[in-house]
Amino acid sequence: MxxxxxxxxxxxxxxxxxxxxxxxxxxxxxxxxxxxxxxxxxxxxxxxxxxxxxxxxxxxxxxxxxxxxxxxxxxxxWKDSPILSKDPYERANARFWAKFIDEKCLSAIFKACWGEEKEHEKALEEASELLQFLENELKEKRYFGGETVGLLDIAANIIGYWLGVFEEASGVELMTREKFPKLCNWANEFVSVSAIKENLPPREKLIAYFRNRFGVGTASK
Missing domain, CATH: 3.40.30.10 (Glutaredoxin)
Known part of the structure; x- marks a missing residue:
């Protein structure tokens, strides 16, 4: 069947x-x-x-x-091409950081890009601090999952692709190569994987969507 x-x-x-x-x-x-x-x-x-x-x-x-x-x-x-390690500690670690991205990073990034102007500096600082945790977590690895894309990499698609769109739509600069060289290298690697690239929405269409939905960001007011 x-x-x-x-x-x-x-x-x-x-x-x-x-x-x-x-x-x-x-x-x-x-x-x-x-x-x-x-x-x-x-x-x-x-x-x-x-x-x-x-x-x-x-x-x-x-x-x-x-x-x-x-x-x-x-x-x-579907057991082929696993996205989670068999090692219990590594599995737990991937789950922890995936949850961290959804519960902490996303709201901080949104506030930094589209929050109230009076809280802009504080929001930028908070988002940068959270991104620094992910920068440190990458260590010297190619992907968060090691040599292949894993669950945490997929969860971090928000950082790997959408964050650049948010930055361009709002006029806010957050993930610079000077501050986050490992995250920037990871993002380039991640979006180059064909299974990932095929599933990314058109950048210009996304930028237009977020500009239309939220207006221009705090930094450009």
Missing amino acids: AEEVLVFGAWGSPFSRRVEMALKLKGIEYKYIEEDITNKSPSLLKYNPVHKKIPVLVHNGKPVAESLVILEYIDET
């Missing part, structure tokens, strides 16, 4: 792109369904009644929600 793999996502969302990146890295065929976030489909609401958000992976009729949970499900379901 052929497997049915559906991905409910949104073109500009780093979270739904994570799911596609993992499936592409593993060579899994899937059907992508674009959702209108302002007018969610009955299918999305049926498959994710709790959060009513994308992404949702539906595997043979069974839904899995939340991008980091989906990444682990993908890795456990």
Whole structure:
């Protein structure tokens, strides 16, 4: 029986792109369904009644929600080209930093780019401090996952691609090569991997979207 793999996502969302990146890295065929976030489909609401958000992976009729949970499900379901180490400590470490990106980094980056002007310096400082933790975590590795792209690299797509878009859309400079040479090298390597590159939304379209949604950032006011 052929497997049915559906991905409910949104073109500009780093979270739904994570799911596609993992499936592409593993060579899994899937059907992508674009959702209108302002007018969610009955299918999305049926498959994710709790959060009513994308992404949702539906595997043979069974839904899995939340991008980091989906990444682990993908890795456990399709064993080839693993994105999580077999070592328990390394797995725990990847989970920790992935959560750190979602819970700490993203909101700090947003505040630095589009927060209130009076708090701009403080927000920039906070975002830089958090990025420094990731810079240190890379050590001398090519990817966070070592020599191959892993779960943490996929989770960090927000830093690897979307951050540059946020910077250009808002006029804020955050991840400079002088401050974060390892992160900058990692980002270049990451977006050059074909399974990743194929799943990145068009840069200009994204920049236009964020400018339209948030206006120009604090630094350019």
